[in-house]
Amino acid sequence: MKHPHNSLTVTILGSGTSTGVPVIGCRCAVCKSPDPKNNRTRAAVMITDAAQRHIIIDTGPEFRLQMLREDVSSLEAVLYTHLHADHCHGFDDLRAFYFQSGKPINCYLTQELIDEMKIRFAYAFEKTGYLGTRPQVDIHVVKDYQPFTIGDVEVESFGVEHGDVTTSVFRLNRFAYATDFKRFTERQIQAWRGKISVMVASGIHFGAHKTHSVIPETLELFKQLGVERGVITHLSHDVDYLRDAGRLPDNVVFAYDGMRIDVD
Ligand SMILES: [Zn+2]
Numbered sequence: 001m002k003h004p005h006n007s008l009t010v011t012i013l014g015s016g017t018s019t020g021v022p023v024i025g026c027r028c029a030v031c032k033s034p035d036p037k038n039n040r041t042r043a044a045v046m047i048t049d050a051a052q053r054h055i056i057i058d059t060g061p062e063f064r065l066q067m068l069r070e071d072v073s074s075l076e077a078v079l080y081t082h083l084h085a086d087h088c089h090g091f092d093d094l095r096a097f098y099f100q101s102g103k104p105i106n107c108y109l110t111q112e113l114i115d116e117m118k119i120r121f122a123y124a125f126e127k128t129g130y131l132g133t134r135p136q137v138d139i140h141v142v143k144d145y146q147p148f149t150i151g152d153v154e155v156e157s158f159g160v161e162h163g164d165v166t167t168s169v170f171r172l173n174r175f176a177y178a179t180d181f182k183r184f185t186e187r188q189i190q191a192w193r194g195k196i197s198v199m200v201a202s203g204i205h206f207g208a209h210k211t212h213s214v215i216p217e218t219l220e221l222f223k224q225l226g227v228e229r230g231v232i233t234h235l236s237h238d239v240d241y242l243r244d245a246g247r248l249p250d251n252v253v254f255a256y257d258g259m260r261i262d263v264d
């Protein structure tokens with residue numbers, strides 16, 4: 001069943017793992033590839049609703065370049081998955097959106113991440129000095145399994161294991177974004193099973209990884225959740241977009257920077 005008013009467009013802002021691809025100094029075939037789909041900025045997505053309001057998930061080091069590339073001039077909200085450098089070090093560039101709108105940017109994250117953000121970006125929460133030197137944000141607390149709305153979009157989140165830290169994964173209507181996780185628990189799989197039409201999830205590479213779900217594990221998760229279409233992101237230089245595309249099932253593709261996906 002189609003619900004046009006609930007439909008979303010997802011833009012892959014960045015599809016790369018923490019180093020980005022190419023990796024500084026690396027001479028491998030993927031890092032030297034002329035295929036733009038092998039050129040990956042740090043992982044982030046933008047969700048655009050029917051009224052053209054934009055929700056961003058994560059502001060990595062290339063956030064400014066991603067916003068310029070996609071010609072974005074206003075933001076409805078920013079959701080944070082976790083505060084590893086590759087997901088938040090573009091935070092300062094939220095300043096530009098305040099300069100445009102004169103309104104603080106709505107940021108959504110768990111209490112644990114709020115506490116960490118106040119340490120990592122202490123300057124942004126000090127009440128002295130010139131306004132322009134720090135992002136103006138309104139912080140909203142996200143709680144596990146407590147859905148909230150941004151405009152007409154329903155958002156649900158819960159925390160998943162990612163080595164020593166907990167990452168928030170997000171469902172927005174029938175779209176889900178899960179990056180930087182090792183596994184979902186049985187309860188978490190039950191919570192989303194059958195509810196997801198399109199899921200973008202991290203996969204890094206085909207080999208093993210201690211703190212990240214790798215491509216075969218992410219494919220298994222898509223199956224367990226019953227997602228209709230899967231997109232694998234947060235990719236390393238071990239993945240060549242064209243060479244490795246054939247290793248994915250028919251309903252799954254690799255993400256690339258600038259990719260757009262319609263979600264009904
Ligand atoms: Zn990451």
Ligand SMILES: [Zn+2]
Nearest residue numbers: 026028031237
């Ligand atoms: Zn390389």
Ligand SMILES: [Zn+2]
Nearest residue numbers: 082084162180
């Ligand atoms: Zn991480």
